[in-house]
Amino acid sequence: MADAISRNEGTEPKKRPEKALSAAFVRTVSKQGKYTDGHGLFLKVDASGAKRWVQRIMIRGKRSEIGLGAASLVSLADAREQALENRKLARSGGDPLQIKRTAKALLTFEEAARKVHKIHEPNWRNKKHAAQFLATLETYTFPRMGKLKVSEVTTADVLAVLQPIWLEKPETAKRVRQRIGTVMKWAVANGWRQDNPAEAISQALPKQKQPVKHRKSLPYGEVSGCLEVVRASRAYDATKLALEFVVLTACRSGEARLADWSEIDLENAEWTIPAQRMKANKEHRVPLSGRALEVLEAARALGDGTGLVFPSVTGKALSDMTLSKLVKELGYAVDVHGFRTSFKTWCQERTTTPREVSEAALAHTIQNKAEAAYARSDLFEKRRALMERWAGYVSSQDSSVTRIATLGAGVR
Structure with missing residues (x-):
């Protein structure tokens, strides 16, 4: 088959057909040269016999060449399709060469x-x-x-x-x-x-059916007795104090275990938990009841210079398992997180506390966006009164101990 640069016998060049090549020619040609098709596409055959597709095209006024791949991997039909797309893009002001470079540089x-x-x-x-x-x-x-x-x-x-x-x-x-x-x-x-x-x-994707698993909690009427058992146990002092602090503040275990003295303002009876330690990633102020301040004073005597309010025996933060192990080995098959539920249920059944106040005490996020946009107050003073009442309830020494600690060695 004659290549696209052949001419008639006269001096006028032969008009190039849009599709000058055939699949059979591409497959069999071995002579070194450039064999033109259409839209600037040509097949380049090297002396070694290797064949590859190249397109010569004007991109924003500049003549450029774009490699379209080896003929052994890219068929004639695919090369023509890509060449046509490139030409359309270039005519509309785009840059197919830049797109190719960008694609090559894309990350996996x-x-x-x-x-x-x-x-x-x-x-x-x-x-x-x-x-x-x-x-x-x-x-x-x-x-x-x-x-x-x-x-x-x-x-x-x-x-x-x-x-x-x-x-x-x-x-x-x-x-x-x-x-x-x-x-x-x-x-x-x-x-x-x-x-x-x-x-x-x-x-x-099929619908996932999962039963809701609630954290095991202790009835609020038994929380006081639980704390009495904890205080009487032979557990490590920092562990006992940390657990009581969790109950008194209705906070999450990690928020108390990682508490640092720099967050505590004893004079104003406030604990400010930084955003990075909060589930909602928002700073949270906690009012400290009189009993919570007593717990902190006891914890101060255990200070080891690390800054942790409740350091372990190794000087590191207490683990969540440490607090969980404490209550379970004392006979309470509940989760430490469940004390938050005890607090919430007490608020609902034994007080007239508005829902938004108890929810703020638990640092729960308002789900309704419109409501959240107008709820600018953290209800701090109302929460202070509520937490004082809660501390009085769970710290009462009149409550009977409903379980007996059977722990022999100290719990860490």
């Missing part, structure tokens, strides 16, 4: 995930959460789609990752989906794709 999903992890590093609540972000992706996601460019990830890829664990490991699957979505949103923000495939698969 794994690279993007590690980049996102690094970007969010200053905001991680703790090292454990930071490690979990990558650990779940390394286990479930990278093997399937880690090497794909972020622009190439499809809903099918995300489904392939989630379906095997969606019902078997529902909580893990939800976290994996959320973390994939975080990476995809970052890719969208960078202009590398237009959609988030992690959000487009809801209808393709």
Whole structure:
């Protein structure tokens, strides 16, 4: 077959057909040269016999060449289609060469995930959460789609990752989906794709049915007796004080265990928990009752210079397991977090406290956005009165001890 630069016998050049080449010619040609097709596309054959597609095109007034791949991998039809798309884009003012360079420089999903992890590093609540972000992706996601460019990830890829664990490991699957979505949103923000495939698969996944598991709590009428048993036990003093402080302030275990003296204002009877330690990531002020201040005075005598209000015997923060082990070994099959439920139920059944006050005491976030926009007060003084009443109730020495501590050695 004659190539596209051949001429008629006269002096006038032969008009080039739009599709001068054939699939058979591309497959069999071996002579070194350039063989023109249409839209600037030509097949370049090297002396070694290697063949590749190249397109010569005007991009914003400048003549350029774009490689379209080896002929052994890219068919004539595919090369023509790409050449036509490139030409249309260039005629409209676009730059197909720049798009190709950008695509080549795109990160893989794994690279993007590690980049996102690094970007969010200053905001991680703790090292454990930071490690979990990558650990779940390394286990479930990278093997399937880690090497794909972020622009190439499809809903099918995300489904392939989630379906095997969606019902078997529902909580893990939800976290994996959320973390994939975080990476995809970052890719969208960078202009590398237009959609988030992690959000487009809801209808393709079966509904997860999970029973709601509430933390085991102690009836509020037994809290006073529990604290008496705790005080009488041979447990480590800081452990006993920390547990009572959790009950008196209705705070979460981690908020008390990691409490630092720099957060405590004894003069004004206030404890300010920094945002990074709060579930809602918002600073929270806690009014300290008279009994809570007594607990802190006792804790001050245990100070080891680390700044922790309730240091362990090793000088580190007490673990959540330490407090949990204390109440369980004393005969109370409840969760430490459940004392918050005891407090809330007491508020509902034994007081006329408005719901918003008890919810503020528990540092719960107002879910209604419109209501939250107008709720500017933290109801601190009303909470102070409430916490004083709660402290009086659970610190009463008149309550009978309903369980007997059988602990031999000291609980740590």
